[in-house]
Amino acid sequence: MRIRRKRRIVRSIRKSRELNVVQDHTGRIRPGDILLVSTMRNEQIRLPYFLHYYRELGVDHFLFVDNDSQDGTLDYLAGQPDISVWHTDASYKRSTFGVDWMNWLKRKYAHGHWTLVVDPDEFFIYPFCDTRPIRALTDWLENSAIRSFSAMLLDVYPKGRLDEIPYQPGQNPMEIASWFDSGNYTIKRNPTYGNLWIQGGPRSRVFFADSPKKAPALNKIPLVKWDRKFAYVSSTHTLLPRGLNQVYDDWGGEKASGILLHTKFLDTFTSKAEEELHRGQHYAGSAEYKAYAEQMREQPELWCKWSEKYINWRQLEILGLMSKGNWA
């Protein structure tokens, strides 16, 4: 395992040569700042609300890798003092889907910082997030000697066809995609890394009805007090050293955990799926996107009679999708 971890780190250093700095404000990062790291491609339309959301939560600095966006992402980010940007036109797939790039950025800038790794369509929800800033959470985690915090990916989707309501820049995507599956998830333990492997939700229900085994993983550990010795192995599903994956209690108790609201399914999705299919830069030969593209042509509705409408974190906690643990 140590060798695997070292290999990850070496790989990230090698892949760092693909990154060209566009805007470096990392000098403004102060000790104790909370950082956010993300890789994106053609997500400019999502950025205004994304930045607004995480600034409100109390993220102090953003580190972005722009994977050759063509939609003006770089122009939009230019000049914002709490954002540092790197650009690359190298292969997303060959950088382990962005993991290598981000591992390097974190190794270089996030040592000793609480660091959130999310995609531009993911919104982090944690217990008491409506009344307490993210620093309250990280202070508490630190106090409790907890180094990593789990947040399962929860796919949200609109009622009706995906392309019915167009998404506007700056808009809260939850206004459109506000429904989710509350109780059709399956969990297995991954004996290699000790993390849980969670599948289910609307993507498994609709796109992978015939092959549930291939459905995408929903377990994520996006918030970590980073150390330069740490490395993500695949997306934010798995970390090394393995102890960081122990975000669940296996003696019956509940550890505190959050949710990543995954707002992938907006009107932008159909064209995105087609594009990504052609690029073939995603996991497992873009099998996921193949499944999407096929299905989307026929039946672009994920909503069903048993879908739940998102209200707040307390609802998610009552449904058992996340937990307060012993944080009160």
Place this chain on the structure above:
Amino acid sequence: MTVGIVMLVHNALDRAEQVARHWTAGGCRVVIHVDRNVPRKTFRAFSDALSNDPMIKFSKRHRCEWGMWGIVAASQSAAELMLDSFPEVGHVYLASGSCLPLRPVQELIDYLAARPRTDFIESATTADVPWIVGGLDHERFTLRFPFSWKKRRYLFDKYVDLQRRIGVKRKIPASLVPHMGSQWWCLTRQTLSAILQDPERDTYDRYFRKVWIPDESYYQTLVRLYSSNIESRSLTLSKFDFQGKPHIFYDDHLQLLRRSDCFVARKIWPRAERLYQAFLTDQAGAMKKTEPNPGKIDRIFAKAVERRTQGRPGLYMQSRFPKHGAENGITSNPYSMFQGFSELFENFEGWLGKMTGSKVHGHLFAPDQVEYADGHTMNNGALSDSALKRDYNPEAFLTSLIWNTRGERQCFQFGPADNQDINWMIARDPNAQISVITGAWAVPLFKSNRNFADLRKEAALLQRIESKHLEVLRSQFTKARVRIWSMAEFVEAPMEPVQTIIDEIGPAHSRRLTEAPTMVDLEGFGQFLQNLKNQGMHPYLMGDFPVEQGPINMPKPVRKPYLVR
């Protein structure tokens, strides 16, 4: 007479300053001890900022670490300075930098002035306290603890082991009886000075230096020597979680803190702006018109600990995934599994639903499709009816179904033709009520119009599967409520078992059954079984059915109310 506040501070100095000024503004005297780990520059800035207040003094700095002697040494120095420099102080209150006064300072002064001889300190013998975390109770007084538990855990543990093995026992000074309690006390000048000026103090200090977590036992033990009037409770509201760490209060606890009956709360998150606003600027207003209800605070924090240690039974999620045997509730709610009933009775499901008001599914584990109640293709929580998805993880399917439908009893049919992978889980589950009529699977075969050779083959297969299942159900590991009848036995007197099952399901349903389910016509069934036997396949699970028309005591067109008893 006034009150002296000893403040132990190690971070969030800006908040400490704010609170210290609040105390002196209310007429208290304050001595602050700043942890030596705080850089000198920071300390200088802090003490300079407060130097304009003559009611605030700074004591000699010690290095403080949790569980070690430094904290006691700090409080000793600060208390000595307090007693020496402020003769008007009657009571000394030990507080920390993250404590927040909840009620007007004057109220505290008046309260203590009215009780000039009372020492408020939680102090109990080790045998009588439930809240010791970490397993070391009496041993913290009889072993030595020179190593920090936080920083040098390995040495700490090894040294404890070593001492245990060679049987080291420290002698507790003769006059002392170890007591423990919250480290936040409020003592009278008489008691405190007696402790600090005791001629034996060196002996005591030397002893407590090597005790584990002396700040929870030093004063708590010594106070028993001198105080005439101990009120064993802390005036500081402080809640601890299951690891012994204090719970932290945030802005959203404002309403809760208003209902506290304590004078001071800890620990406050330094950035809880609203709390500091409310309690430091408008104290009278903050606590006004609220009936104290400390029980509510207790409940909330006790619940949090329970959530962390016990979790919600029957829930499997990202941060609760119990290992086999540690589930603390395999499923969340009671449910019933019926085997053979829908084969033996016509429209059993409809009837059961009507009688019990519960949700009655068909064969949830049928090979081709999940048969939800009323022919639904989906169920609560967006569970699909695809057999493929169910069989991908049948145990998760069942636990999700039961979790998703909390509040509504679930019943379902089962049989040897269904997916058998969940048999062990259900058998181990105390929430499961399992009722089996063995051999009833033969009824549909008997009614069907298929080639006898096929029937024989299928009967043999089903019998084999069911008898395996019965082995599971009869195993000593089974925790479910299991009832098994052979078909012959059941047909003999069907109503009594049915009544028992229904009584167990529906507590609201205390009535006697007025309507019996209709049994299928079994005429010729005995002959059918005999035919199987003649073909060399012995159906034994049904029990003994006579070849001639069996003793079925249900007159076929039963339509009038049927009363058992």
